[in-house]
Amino acid sequence: MSDLPVLTAEEQRVLGVLLEKEVTVPASYPMTVNAVRTGCNQSSSREPVTDYDERVVHETLRTLKQGELAAVTWDDRGRRTLKYVQTLSVRLDLADDERALLTVLLLRGAQPPGALRSRTERLHPFADRDEVAACLQRMATREQPLVEQLPRQPREQDARWVHLLGPVDQVSAAPVGAAPDVDRDVVIAGGADVRDAKVRASYGAIAASYADALTDELADLPFERWLLDRVAAHAGTDPVVEVGCGPGHVTAYLADAGADATGIDLTPEMVEEARRRFPDGVYEVGDLRALMRPLNGSGWAAVLGWYSLIHLAASELPGAVEALVRPVRGDGWLVLALHAGAEVRTNSSWFDQEVDLDFVFHEPADVVAVLERAGLVDVEWYRRGPVSARGESTERLYVLGRKP
Secondary structure, three states, rough: OOOOOOOHHHHHHHHHHHHHHHHHHHHHHHHHHHHHHHHHHHOEEEEEEEOHHHHHHHHHHHHHHHHOOOOEEEOOOOOOOEEEEEEEEHOOOOOOOHHHHHHHHHHOEEOOOOHHHHHOOOOOOOHHHHHHOOOOOHHOOOOOOOOEEEOOOOOOOOOOOEEEEOOOHHHOOOOOOOOOOOOOHHOOOOOOHHHHHHHHHHHHHHHHHHHHOOHHHHHOOHHHHHHHHHHHHHHHHHHHEEOOOOOOHHHHHHOOOEEEEEEEEEOOOHHHHHHOOOOOOEEEEEEEEEEEEEOOOOOEEEEEEEEOOOOHHHHHHHHHHHHHHHOOEEEEEEEEEEEEEEEEEEEEOOEEEEEEEEEEEEEEHHHHHHHHHHOOOOEEEEEEEOHHHHOOEEEEEEEEEEEE
């Protein structure tokens, strides 16, 4: 077996682009020098972002060809054009899952398994984070290992992995003082059912104290009242639903504003609190991932996920959003409230009770992209800082989209 190639940063980027585009845009493959340059310098899905000129890309491709890691072909349609293909995957005898992970590692540096799973969706469909971890282990235990796990750093939820095909700039992969890559799938490392049971048990334990503390919170939240007033005005007298309604105060606010509002929650104790505190309201035990259409209409005028998706893994978010969008009527709204940022925060105590809750923070661009992929239009988002008078310690993210 020949030794593994030792690639420069430019060679890593160029090979990563050839590997990626061969799968994602096969109609444009093989690739011209200019197309490779564009792929190298694109601002998304690349870390760090580069600004290679044509000379650098051309020289890199020539070096890769000399090293038998790339080959040339000619496109005779119209006029004869030189194009390039990668041969690395054949040389390393890569399976499809190994190829996908190596591609993203070449393009984005060191990353944890959860981030790799979400970033390889277009290259290979990994079932879950564990399947990614198993593939990485297989690659690490080859006769000539292709990847290795890095020591876990402070503030990291999970250890990152890096390829072994040349030096990786760890400063670029994780800048000093910057937030590390966040594995937002770590919350379902033990399985989604286990996580759901923890959520249900934790909120059941704090239901009364949670309701006592938060039932009147909207009085101190003018932005949130403005947004809820918009929802109520948009819905008129048509049905709206809040999924994950907790003690029911947001649903009750919408009802007081004239909406035909229903609340559902995964935790029976929370539904009991809502019914006790707002006896005129409609509150049911239910799972937001199995939301049905209202009995009194063809679809919901608005669906609110008001801090109800904050315990879901990143890989679960698209499916949850699709489930919430499906029963929305045409011109109806989906409104989400989440914690903003790049973090998974674990709480072991809340309202003087022992709990086991992981809170998943999301960046606005990621959530907006999920809503747009679910078919929503006119997506708008708002990010506000923590209200110190309320003891908040997180930034808040509100996203609204319309179903056409």
